[in-house]
Amino acid sequence: RNLGEKHDEL
């Protein structure tokens, strides 16, 4: 995945 960006925070 691009940039490894996963929004796992609130």
Place this chain on the structure above:
Amino acid sequence: MNIFRFAGDMMHLLSVVVLLLKIHKMKSCAGISLKTQELYALVFICRYLDIFTGFISLYNTIMKIVFLASAFSILWYMRSHKVVRQTYDKDQDTFRHYFLILACMVLALLVHHKFTFREVMWTFSIYLEAVAILPQLVMLQRTRNIDNLTGNYVFFLGTYRGLYMLNWVYRYLTEVHYHHRWLTWISGFIQTALYADFFYYYVKSWRNNEKLQLPA
């Protein structure tokens, strides 16, 4: 999830509980900025667009629902509750918050990680959250007698992003794929820095056992 992140979330939750407690039990929203509350509702809507599609954990989903629901119930109380809405000090809440929304949207369109609808809205929510407290801080400065619940509300809210910063440092040091988060870090730092002045007077009044009052 590390202890800093969890403690940060709990502080965030606590701030909302304190505010709802003040509104629900005291039937008063004196000293609370409706504009800041509107901005937070917008922040949550834009950030949690993936609430039903991007499952991360039960914890995350429940917290998202709680933050969205609490934000909207606060807005409902302040705008529609027949007793609470009378205590809203409209004349003191004069910050031009639409400019903040506009500026954050422009910035999100210019500076983001990925140009997709979802990602730009997420970035917008990060920028907007950083400055959403401004109308509230301006209002506090104008209020001569800040009650304990209002003071604690702002204090918990400030502590929340401060703890998130420790969480980012921790994750940066312990996780391999945890980088390219600079956008969140800078925004989070600005957000926390905005509270610096408030923190100073909050701690001072607490240590001296005095009522919290911000200098005009």
